Amino acid sequence: MIVDIHDDFSLKKIAKSGQCFRVTEQGGGWWRFIATDKAMFMRKLDDAESPDGAEFGAPFGAGEYETTADADTWAQFWKPYFDMDRNYAAIRAECFGKSGFVDEAMRFGAGLRVLNQDAWEMLVTFIISQRKSIPAISSAVAALSEMFGEPIHIDCPEGCKRVGLYSFPTPESLASASDEQLKKCSLGYRVGYVRDAARMVVSGELDLDELAGMQDDDLFCELQRVHGVGKKVANCVCLFGYGRSQMVPVDVWIQRAIDEDCNGCDPFAQYGADAGIMQQYVFYYMTQRK
DNA sequence: TACCAGGGGATTT
DNA sequence: AAATCCCATGGT
Numbered sequence: 560m561i562v563d564i565h566d567d568f569s570l571k572k573i574a575k576s577g578q579c580f581r582v583t584e585q586g587g588g589w590w591r592f593i594a595t596d597k598a599m600f601m602r603k604l605d606d607a608e609s610p611d612g613a614e615f616g617a618p619f620g621a622g623e624y625e626t627t628a629d630a631d632t633w634a635q636f637w638k639p640y641f642d643m644d645r646n647y648a649a650i651r652a653e654c655f656g657k658s659g660f661v662d663e664a665m666r667f668g669a670g671l672r673v674l675n676q677d678a679w680e681m682l683v684t685f686i687i688s689q690r691k692s693i694p695a696i697s698s699a700v701a702a703l704s705e706m707f708g709e710p711i712h713i714d715c716p717e718g719c720k721r722v723g724l725y726s727f728p729t730p731e732s733l734a735s736a737s738d739e740q741l742k743k744c745s746l747g748y749r750v751g752y753v754r755d756a757a758r759m760v761v762s763g764e765l766d767l768d769e770l771a772g773m774q775d776d777d778l779f780c781e782l783q784r785v786h787g788v789g790k791k792v793a794n795c796v797c798l799f800g801y802g803r804s805q806m807v808p809v810d811v812w813i814q815r816a817i818d819e820d821c822n823g824c825d826p827f828a829q830y831g832a833d834a835g836i837m838q839q840y841v842f843y844y845m846t847q848r849k
Numbered sequence: 850t851a852c853c854a855g856g857g858g859a860t861t862t
Numbered sequence: 863a864a865a866t867c868c869c870a871t872g873g874t
Contacts, residue, residue: 577870689871695857696870747855752872789872810870842870 561604562624562633567613567647569620569670570601576671576843578799580684580697581704581727586718592637593704595677596726598711599637600627600719613669616652620670627716642672650833658826660816661837664844673839674799678767679760680727681800682785685792686752693846695745700727702744707732733757752787759785775803798835805831807838812845 570590574582581593588602604623613619628637638644651665687703688696701723708725715721733741734757741750759765765785770778778801782793794808807813807827817825827834 685870688869690854690869691856691871692858692869694859698857742855745856747857748853748873749855787872791871795870808870811868812870846870 560626560628560630560633562626563622564624564643565618565621566643567619567621567651567670567672568624568641570603570624572668572670572843573641573672573674575847576668576839577693577846578674578795578839579676580693580700583723585716585720587716589716589719591719592640593711593724594636594640594727595680596709596711597632597636598713598724599632600716601625602716612666613651615655615666616648618648627713639675642675645672647672647836650836654830654833654837657829658821660820661826661830661841664840665837667848668840668843671839671843673804673836675802676799677727678770678796678800679730681796682756682767682782682788683728683733683753685795685799686756686785686787687746687749688795689749689787689792699745703728703733703741703746706740706744707736730757730760734761749787752785755786756788771801775806778803779806798838804833804835806835808835810842812842813838816841816845 573579574584574590583591585591585600588606589600590602592599592601602625603620604625626633626637651669654665655662684696684700687699691699704725704727705723707728711724711726713724733753736754738750741753746753760767770781773781775797778797779793782788782796783790791808791810794806797803797806798808817823827837830837
């Protein structure tokens with residue numbers, strides 16, 4: 560199926576933006592996305608290699624995209640996943656001019672979008688993320704999904720390999736997992752954290768659906784009841800799992816940006832409801848610029 | 850407020 | 863090939 564996209568959209572930048580860890584580049588311009596129990600291949604058509612930067616106000620990467628998703632699954636799952644109801648080109652234009660550094664990060668990262676992902680998947684993934692590099696997180700999540708997830712059966716485009724197609728593990732499957740199995744997934748000292756989180760969800764002590772109805776502060780506090788979830792991980796779950804676009808996770812890269820590029824002043828507060836989106840541009844800029 | 854925790858992946862030697 | 867560094871941190 561063909562999707563016509565009129566806003567910022569870069570599969571490559573999204574894939575490398577450190578918010579999703581189950582996205583892989585395939586052959587022939589295809590990118591494979593796995594989220595919860597779904598997998599989907601997508602590529603840009605009519606693609607002359609896009610330049611790195613962008614003009615403000617002009618959509619970056621707009622055009623026709625081919626997806627293996629059917630119309631219903633696109634509309635119900637992937638369209639909201641890609642946050643398609645938000646106009647990122649307009650946000651870049653509105654936010655321009657408040658910080659030279661953030662302006663440059665927006666120019667560099669044009670095409671990024673903050674994905675709406677599953678809260679459970681985000682909780683586990685960002686518990687795992689602590690003190691790991693992005694490639695290490697990706698391989699741990701892949702191992703966990705292969706060991707505890709279910710095979711996903713979809714048709715792959717020509718040249719794309721049918722490997723590693725597993726759903727994200729359910730809370731039940733992780734709650735009943737053994738330490739030995741979890742350790743094989745390179746979770747290290749995080750094994751106990753993941754099992755506790757799974758148990759809390761299975762027992763109902765932590766109701767992730769109920770949390771969706773809470774105010775930011777309450778949501779933020781509730782998440783930190785989970786062992787292994789501090790401020791940074793809680794902020795990631797709020798931003799990526801609950802669509803709280805004003806939340807700003809501060810990791811070593813964002814802290815470095817504040818310290819070394821912004822004279823020690825936090826630039827994010829001035830963006831209000833878009834602060835978390837600016838954070839994502841800055842994270843991408845810090846990790847991908849040469 | 851220090852210090853430590855698994856280990857993987859990237860970089861340097 | 864081996865040493866070294868660094869990592870979307872949190873608990874103690």
